[in-house]
Amino acid sequence: MEITTTEYKNCDVIHPIGRVDSAGAPQLEAAINAVTQLGRHKIVLDMSEVTFVSSAGWWVLIGAQKNCKKHRGEVVLACIETGIRASLKLVGMDDYFRIYDEMTAAVGNI
Amino acid sequence: MTSAVFPGRYTSLESISEFVIQAAQHAGLDDAAVYAVQLAVDEAATNIIEHGYGGEDLGEIGCQCEIVAEGLRIRLEDHAPPFDPQAVAQPVLNVPLEDVRPRGLGLFFIHKMMDEVQFDFSPEGNTLTMLKRR
Numbered sequence: 001m002e003i004t005t006t007e008y009k010n011c012d013v014i015h016p017i018g019r020v021d022s023a024g025a026p027q028l029e030a031a032i033n034a035v036t037q038l039g040r041h042k043i044v045l046d047m048s049e050v051t052f053v054s055s056a057g058w059w060v061l062i063g064a065q066k067n068c069k070k071h072r073g074e075v076v077l078a079c080i081e082t083g084i085r086a087s088l089k090l091v092g093m094d095d096y097f098r099i100y101d102e103m104t105a106a107v108g109n110i
Numbered sequence: 111m112t113s114a115v116f117p118g119r120y121t122s123l124e125s126i127s128e129f130v131i132q133a134a135q136h137a138g139l140d141d142a143a144v145y146a147v148q149l150a151v152d153e154a155a156t157n158i159i160e161h162g163y164g165g166e167d168l169g170e171i172g173c174q175c176e177i178v179a180e181g182l183r184i185r186l187e188d189h190a191p192p193f194d195p196q197a198v199a200q201p202v203l204n205v206p207l208e209d210v211r212p213r214g215l216g217l218f219f220i221h222k223m224m225d226e227v228q229f230d231f232s233p234e235g236n237t238l239t240m241l242k243r244r
Contacts, residue, residue, distance in 0.1 A: 019127070022156045023120035052127065052145075054152045055215035062210055069207065083145030090222055091215065092204045 003031045011042040011110045013103070017049040020057030029060045032075075036064070041073025044106045048079035058093060065096055074098070078106035113174040118159045118188070119166040126155050126173060130184060133175030137182035138244055146223035147182065147242050153216035154186050154238055162190030162236065181225075181243040192231035 001024035002017040012035045016028055035043060043064070047053075065075045078100045080088070088094045100106035114129055116122040130151045134144040155171055163169045172187035201214040221227055226241035 019124055021123045021152055023123055052148060054149065054156065055219060056156065058215065059212040066207060083142060086142065087149055087219065091201065091218065096207050
């Protein structure tokens with residue numbers, strides 16, 4: 001899985017490409033940790049090119065949300081594919097994240 | 111019916127998904143059902159590797175896809191020690207974020223995403239049979 005991180009003044013945008021399964025989830029976790037270890041805890045996850053998220057991926061994001069909220073930050077999700085969003089809603093985990101349809105809104109509101 | 115055998119490692123998950131996505135599309139499932147099949151099979155294969163074999167590269171995962179009158183029937187086979195699905199802790203959902211604990215979500219997804227789920231265990235191995243209706 002390819003992941004790029006872009007630092008903005010008010011937040012960091014993490015942009016994974018591909019599947020966040022048990023093979024990809026550790027890579028996403030490492031990318032998030034690389035940001036939070038710098039003391040930056042406002043993260044927008046650009047999911048426009050994420051095609052799949054398994055429970056392993058959701059646990060990484062739940063862990064990141066817990067950590068960021070402890071530091072007065074937040075993980076917000078943007079541009080989620082329909083099937084992925086439906087699975088998140090199914091388990092009620094969509095309540096743990098603010099979700100935006102567009103990146104500009106996500107970056108502007110975090 | 112199509113069948114394939116994959117090494118029991120996490121990097122096989124993408125190949126397994128591609129295999130079942132193709133079968134699901136041939137079976138005439140809509141996009142939401144194809145994603146549901148992909149998620150259920152990914153979670154099941156992950157459980158086989160993590161909880162069945164106890165790690166990567168310790169066994170293989172067989173996958174059979176059969177288009178049936180109702181939709182798509184999928185069988186996953188492994189040779190790991192049998193496990194009791196009833197013993198897997200249920201995920202605790204709809205609780206405050208700080209109370210969420212990482213457990214049981216994979217099996218929960220499997221049951222929610224598929225219309226029929228059956229585990230069979232024998233000395234020859236374990237079989238998980240799942241049906242997704244059109």
